[in-house]
Amino acid sequence: VEAEKKSGAPPFEVPEVRFTKLFINGCFVDAVSVSSPPGRTFQTRDPRSGDVIASVAEGDREDVDLAVKAARDAFDHGEWPRMSGSERGRIMTRFAELVERHADELAALESLDGGKLPAVTKAVDIGNAAGSLRYFAGAADKIHGETLKMRGQFQGCTLREPLGVAGLIIPWNFPTTMFTIKVAPALAAGCTVVVKPAEQTPLSALFLADLAKQAGIPDGVINVVPGFGPTAGAAIASHMDVDTVSFTGSTEVGRLIMEASARSNLKPVSLELGGKSPLIIFDDADLDMAVELAISANFFNKGEACVAASRVYVQESVYDRFEKKLAERMRSWVVGDPLNDPRADQGPQVDKAQYERVLSYIEHGKREGATLLTGGRPCGQKGYYIQPAVFTNVKEDMVIAKEEIFGPVMCLMKFKTVEEAIARANATRYGLGAGVVTRDMEVASRVVRSVRAGLVWVNCYFALSNDCPFGGRGMSGFGGDEGMQALDKYLAVKCVVAPLRGSPW
Numbered sequence: 001v002e003a004e005k006k007s008g009a010p011p012f013e014v015p016e017v018r019f020t021k022l023f024i025n026g027c028f029v030d031a032v033s034v035s036s037p038p039g040r041t042f043q044t045r046d047p048r049s050g051d052v053i054a055s056v057a058e059g060d061r062e063d064v065d066l067a068v069k070a071a072r073d074a075f076d077h078g079e080w081p082r083m084s085g086s087e088r089g090r091i092m093t094r095f096a097e098l099v100e101r102h103a104d105e106l107a108a109l110e111s112l113d114g115g116k117l118p119a120v121t122k123a124v125d126i127g128n129a130a131g132s133l134r135y136f137a138g139a140a141d142k143i144h145g146e147t148l149k150m151r152g153q154f155q156g157c158t159l160r161e162p163l164g165v166a167g168l169i170i171p172w173n174f175p176t177t178m179f180t181i182k183v184a185p186a187l188a189a190g191c192t193v194v195v196k197p198a199e200q201t202p203l204s205a206l207f208l209a210d211l212a213k214q215a216g217i218p219d220g221v222i223n224v225v226p227g228f229g230p231t232a233g234a235a236i237a238s239h240m241d242v243d244t245v246s247f248t249g250s251t252e253v254g255r256l257i258m259e260a261s262a263r264s265n266l267k268p269v270s271l272e273l274g275g276k277s278p279l280i281i282f283d284d285a286d287l288d289m290a291v292e293l294a295i296s297a298n299f300f301n302k303g304e305a306c307v308a309a310s311r312v313y314v315q316e317s318v319y320d321r322f323e324k325k326l327a328e329r330m331r332s333w334v335v336g337d338p339l340n341d342p343r344a345d346q347g348p349q350v351d352k353a354q355y356e357r358v359l360s361y362i363e364h365g366k367r368e369g370a371t372l373l374t375g376g377r378p379c380g381q382k383g384y385y386i387q388p389a390v391f392t393n394v395k396e397d398m399v400i401a402k403e404e405i406f407g408p409v410m411c412l413m414k415f416k417t418v419e420e421a422i423a424r425a426n427a428t429r430y431g432l433g434a435g436v437v438t439r440d441m442e443v444a445s446r447v448v449r450s451v452r453a454g455l456v457w458v459n460c461y462f463a464l465s466n467d468c469p470f471g472g473r474g475m476s477g478f479g480g481d482e483g484m485q486a487l488d489k490y491l492a493v494k495c496v497v498a499p500l501r502g503s504p505w
């Protein structure tokens with residue numbers, strides 16, 4: 001990506017928006033919801049300017065009902081759960097190929113709708129999306145149970161069956177990746193799905209729905225209902241005919257999803273929620289590398305990442321040098337138009353609400369007595385651009401050190417010993433990511449084993465792959481995505497027992 005940026009690669013073209021309706025049973029349709037005027041729409045905006053990109057059909061409860069009905073019919077009577085795993089895998093591979101073929105267009109669409117850097121999005125998000133479809137395509141014909149040697153004159157086996165209709169509620173920070181890392185294992189398992197993209201970024205999900213149709217995924221297997229959380233999202237979470245929900249988003253909404261499940265049909269839910277992940281830098285680390293890691297761990301995707309390492313702990317003896325190098329490096333950091341400025345390291349925050357929220361956290365940090373080492377101000381003539389903020393003199397009990405900000409705000413803190421670093425890293429209710437930077441593998445290993453997190457990176461950060469389980473503990477949720485374990489979220493185990501004599505086996 002860096003090479004592409006330096007070579008002065010041509011700017012990505014602003015794409016034409018082709019799909020703005022709900023995708024139900026293989027057709028793009030208007031919203032019907034009776035609770036709002038039929039044909040109702042909402043506007044999605046370009047965070048570079050705040051201008052409207054397109055009006056998108058706004059799904060509500062009745063639209064969700066139609067989408068769930070289509071998914072239910074496709075599951076109960078359609079070919080998808082009944083075809084062989086290898087055939088499902090073949091179709092999913094075609095879907096992956098189409099995603100790759102449209103990588104430029106998808107990346108540009110994500111930039112337009114979400115303010116992301118297109119070159120990075122193409123390499124990281126779209127690469128991961130196609131990778132996820134391929135990974136689970138390969139798993140689709142390897143789903144099987146076990147035979148059980150039972151006591152007495154019986155024999156048993158387990159079947160792993162698709163759970164049914166999966167409701168997939170996704171956020172706005174990595175829309176294409178989030179769509180595919182949830183859709184791919186669900187499809188491989190033989191489930192059918194209803195996806196609700198975030199209201200800030202509905203466009204890529206609709207684009208992907210069209211590609212899925214082109215790939216030959218039967219009508220009703222994938223349905224996409226753009227709309228708002230408390231209406232369309234809540235309708236999915238509380239639906240009696242949705243068999244499981246996989247959600248990625250805030251901890252606050254994660255609670256609502258679980259409550260909705262408990263109040264409706266007790267559908268299993270999986271939640272990938274917020275974080276306040278620590279990055280621990282020891283005094284023997286290569287400090288230049290550590291600075292680069294701290295920057296990307298905080299400012300990648302403008303800090304809009306649930307695993308962002310927003311608490312950076314630096315060992316006291318190298319703290320001053322680290323701080324100086326970091327401040328120096330941030331001078332060449334470019335905040336700019338992701339679609340027109342090839343030098344840009346960071347685009348605008350996703351929308352006005354998020355922009356204002358991040359700025360208010362920065363103000364709060366100043367009021368709490370933390371010091372701004374760099375950035376922390378809005379920038380640009382228009383749009384939602386923020387100079388990335390690095391706070392020093394941060395105390396553990398400050399709001400900026402405790403709450404997830406979900407923007408380009410780094411908190412720098414000092415520590416003395418390994419024990420202290422581990423204790424402070426764990427002094428949070430979240431438990432998503434963690435990073436350790438050291439040349440001493442014994443120290444690294446102590447941190448790796450002691451830190452409460454779902455993902456730990458040693459001398460790297462954000463390195464991910466489709467076979468890495470991605471999820472957290474505590475208030476970061478449970479039942480993550482990616483890796484073979486994600487398949488289990490969409491499968492139910494059925495135990496079958498028969499007498500040995502007269503056994504069907």
Ligand code: ADP
Nearest residue numbers: 170171197198228229230233234249250253256
């Ligand atoms: P963020 O705070 O990052 O915007 P949210 O958790 O609010 O994250 O949103 C993530 C996803 O959850 C979005 O698709 C959003 O529309 C949806 N959502 C928000 N509120 C609810 C709700 N009450 N029930 C179901 N889904 C919701």
